[in-house]
Amino acid sequence: MASILPWLASLPARLRARLRVSSSSSRPSSRHLIHTVSLHYLLVVPVALAIATAAVLFAHSDVNVAMLFSQCHARSRLPWLSHLPVIGAPSCFLVSFFGEALASSRAVAVMGVVLAYIGSLLTVSTVEAARICNGPSVLIAYPTGGWLVFDLVGGAMVWQLLIIPAFFRRSKEVFAESEAATATASEAATETEADTSTNRHLSVVAEVVAIPVAVALGYVVPSLAMLATDAPAAIVAWLFFPLYVSAIRQAVRWAIHHVAASLAGRSLHLESDRPSLLAVYAVPIAFSVVAQVLLIYNLVAVADDRKEMTRSTLKFIEIDFFFILLTVLYWILVEAGWRVVAVVLVSSVVLGPGAGLCLGWIYREQQLGFAYDAVPGDAEQGADGLSEETPLLQ
Incomplete structure (x- = not known):
């Protein structure tokens, strides 16, 4: 009898461990390129896309863009900015470039779609930064620096040469660690602490x-x-959006933990909670849909009012945007397969590229089986009865 009591006491833990193994085995078993192809070969395409981006941008350069920089270098354009030491001319050129790219209603409509897509990509990268499993990767977990370089200097090539390789490398590491953890769990039917290296929960509930x-x-x-005013001050303010996003995100997290201290340290599996999923992706999806509708209206009902300088500058942005789209589609194809790419493309045609990316990313989690990571009853509750499903504000 004495030997049976410890066995009965450990039974709930053993059942939960087996439930985890069963949940893992219920995930889609199909392997994607990220699982079967060497990282070195996977990086050939992003490098080729970076070279193609630079080549196409160079091929489409013209005298208008060069003249824009010449005016800034001569301090004859935006004197309050161009006269700054060292950074004056480059800053003036960057602000003037975006200003000219927004100098017509057609250009504003096109830029709306581009900015909506960047907002969706920003949301996706921020969600990935908040996941526990991506903590070991500095480029993923702390995206502000990469986004600043993308916004101020590198454009598509930052994603092709820096960010996408970081995601590929981390995905391979997580997959290897997940396989090892599954094998260990299959051999020992005892409850162990969750492996943080493969845990796709958001690190804290407040991230929602x-x-x-x-x-x-x-x-x-x-x-x-920036879209509404086309003012140099608005453009300057927009250029530093990665800093604002990072600061506001940290401030909101701190405020929530200060108001509801019991939520501090509690994680949440985003894809297992539909209200939270909607809350996270609603803003970029709405932005994308509105931008798509306005672009279609402008193409159908409004005459093209772009001048030569606007066409020249907007062409550069469109080329960079096109290669960002290709790069992200390749990223999704490698990690999730062609079905997710198809969802992204179809959704993009109807709702805009930004909404297509968000919907595709949600579908990606389901295709990869990440939606099954949260096992019912697996979240620990404190003495006050709170769990990861407890509303943030009561």
Whole structure:
């Protein structure tokens, strides 16, 4: 009898461990390129896309863009900015470049779609930064620096040469660690601590509020101000949106933990909670849909009013945007397969590229089986009865 009591006491833990193994085995068993192809070979395409981006941009360069920089270098354009030491001419050129790219209603409509897509990509990267499993990767977990370089200097090539390789490398590491953890769990039917290296929970519940608020206030509001006014000050403010998003996200997290201290340290599996999923992706999807509708209306009902300089500058942005699209589609294809790419493309045609990316990313999690990571009853509750499903504000 004495030997049976310890066995009965450990039974719930053993059942939960077996439930985890069963959940893991219920995930789709199909392997994708990220699982079967060497990292070195996977990186050939991003490098080729980076070379193609540079080549196409160079081929489409013209005298208008060169003249724009010449005016800034001569301090004859935006004197309050161009006269700054060292950074004056480059800053003037960057602000003037975006200003000319927004100098017509057609250009504003096109830029709206581009900015909406960047907002969706920002949301996706911020969600991935908040996941526990991506903590070991500095480029993924701390995306502000990469986004600043992308925005101020590198454009598509930052994603092709820096960010995408980081995601590929981390995906391979997570897959290897997940396989090892599954094998260990199959051999020993005892409950173990969750492996943080493969845990796709958001690190804290507060991210469900912090991410959409940060994207809305730190990115969407400056983007709308730039689209609406085309003022140099609005463009300058928009250029530093990665800093705003990071600061607001941290401030909101701190405020929530300060108000509801019991939520600090509690994680949440985003894809297992539909209200949270909607809250995180609602802003970029709405931005994309509105931008898509306005672009279609402008193409159908409004004459093209772009001048030569606007065409020249907007052409550069469109080329860079096109290669960003190709790069992200390749990223999704490698990690999730052609079905997710198809969802992204179809959704993009109807709702805009930004919404297509968000919907495709949600579908990606389901295709990869990440939606099954949260096992019912697996979340620990404190003495106060709170769990990861407890509302943030009561």
